[in-house]
Amino acid sequence: xxxxxxxxxxxxxxxxxxxxxxxxxxxxxxxxxxxADTGVPVRDAEPRAGxxxxxxxxxxxxxxGV
Amino acid sequence: MSERxxxxxxxxxxxxxxxxxxxxxxxxxxxxxxxxxxxxxMETEIPRPTYEVAVFxxxxxxxRADPEPPAVEGTDVTPVEPSFGACEVVVYTPEHEATMGSIxxxxxxxxxxxxxxxxxxxxxxxxxxxxxxFENRGExxxxxxxxxxxxxxxxxxxxxxxxxxxxxAAAYLEAENACLFCELLAQETADGRxxxxxxxxxxxxxxxxxxxxxxxxxxxxxxxxxxxxxxxGEVDDLARLLVTVxxxxxxxxxFTLPYIMAVHQRPxxxxxxxxxxxxxEFYPPNRTETKLKFLAxxxxxxxxxxNDTLPEETGHRLRELEPRDPAAVAx
Numbered sequence: 001x002x003x004x005x006x007x008x009x010x011x012x013x014x015x016x017x018x019x020x021x022x023x024x025x026x027x028x029x030x031x032x033x034x035x036a037d038t039g040v041p042v043r044d045a046e047p048r049a050g051x052x053x054x055x056x057x058x059x060x061x062x063x064x065g066v
Numbered sequence: 067m068s069e070r071x072x073x074x075x076x077x078x079x080x081x082x083x084x085x086x087x088x089x090x091x092x093x094x095x096x097x098x099x100x101x102x103x104x105x106x107x108m109e110t111e112i113p114r115p116t117y118e119v120a121v122f123x124x125x126x127x128x129x130r131a132d133p134e135p136p137a138v139e140g141t142d143v144t145p146v147e148p149s150f151g152a153c154e155v156v157v158y159t160p161e162h163e164a165t166m167g168s169i170x171x172x173x174x175x176x177x178x179x180x181x182x183x184x185x186x187x188x189x190x191x192x193x194x195x196x197x198x199x200f201e202n203r204g205e206x207x208x209x210x211x212x213x214x215x216x217x218x219x220x221x222x223x224x225x226x227x228x229x230x231x232x233x234x235a236a237a238y239l240e241a242e243n244a245c246l247f248c249e250l251l252a253q254e255t256a257d258g259r260x261x262x263x264x265x266x267x268x269x270x271x272x273x274x275x276x277x278x279x280x281x282x283x284x285x286x287x288x289x290x291x292x293x294x295x296x297x298x299g300e301v302d303d304l305a306r307l308l309v310t311v312x313x314x315x316x317x318x319x320x321f322t323l324p325y326i327m328a329v330h331q332r333p334x335x336x337x338x339x340x341x342x343x344x345x346x347e348f349y350p351p352n353r354t355e356t357k358l359k360f361l362a363x364x365x366x367x368x369x370x371x372x373n374d375t376l377p378e379e380t381g382h383r384l385r386e387l388e389p390r391d392p393a394a395v396a397x
Binding site: 012014016019021023025026027028029030031032035036 | 111112113114117118119120121122123125170172173175176179180182183
């Protein structure tokens with residue numbers, strides 16, 4: 001007997017939006033009809049360390065990544 | 067450059083991923099790539115002013131759907147394979163300073179829904195034989211970003227620890243016509259000394275054979291193999307128990323305790339894994355407030371863990387910490 005992962009369906013009532021980033025990677029944004037909490041207020045742009053130009057973009061070593 | 071190299075001595079694959087040497091390392095908060103993109107600020111991985119739960123392909127993946135050819139040729143003894151699979155990042159919340167213990171229960175529940183959905187999506191891919199959901203928390207564990215997030219690795223083989231566990235579960239089922247994990251759970255709840263917290267659907271406890279001083283396993287009482295098989299009540303219970311365990315951890319020494327959280331589900335290789343039982347495992351590295359447990363000679367060189375504590379004592383200590391009742395955990 002084999003276990004098939006597709007045999008079940010996920011619970012929940014989320015909505016899924018998938019975005020293709022400029023470098024081809026995928027971003028999946030999960031949302032629900034009612035927010036889980038009040039959310040985080042969108043913070044105003046904060047000055048960068050060292051007083052750089054917030055619009056200048058990060059240096060290569062500062063690019064996002066995990 | 068990334069590839070898988072077969073170790074015929076240990077009978078396991080080692081993944082090389084040299085490009086990960088260059089990944090972002092503990093950026094200052096204003097450069098956090100997991101925060102929402104602020105008006106006028108740099109574009110982060112999530113180009114939205116806010117979000118609920120976001121998942122994206124890791125920019126520095128160890129495994130990918132279209133891997134590069136291996137850097138070296140293998141031999142019959144030491145084959146080399148491309149690193150097929152996927153590496154995703156799961157961002158729990160837009161709040162940079164939050165933790166699993168501080169985010170609302172409703173959000174933890176939604177995180178579980180996302181883990182379940184990603185397991186279904188990735189596990190349905192033919193080349194994916196195992197979907198591993200995990201979280202590394204704390205610089206002592208080696209995290210390179212402090213924003214609350216976890217990861218998902220979709221492997222083309224069943225990783226060694228999971229392979230050993232599934233073999234053990236199958237052997238026990240064959241010999242005893244029973245689930246090994248259900249038997250362990252019955253033993254632990256009957257004994258009680260190592261139980262940390264319980265709900266109607268889940269039990270958290272320090273395992274009898276804990277490798278780490280404050281290791282905790284969360285096990286559903288019902289015999290199921292994957293997150294998506296949980297019912298509504300079990301999802302709520304899991305959310306409460308996750309928050310309970312993490313808050314206890316943070317109360318243990320008075321600081322945000324580093325840990326590894328590993329979600330052990332059934333493989334997705336289409337094989338017979340009926341005997342395997344879903345569970346979560348937490349491994350904090352601290353053995354005291356100031357001392358870490360290192361994987362030294364016996365552990366790294368011989369694979370034999372030595373635990374400096376008694377699971378009965380660490381279980382008791384965690385049980386007595388607040389919050390004591392998962393049902394009373396405030397959202």
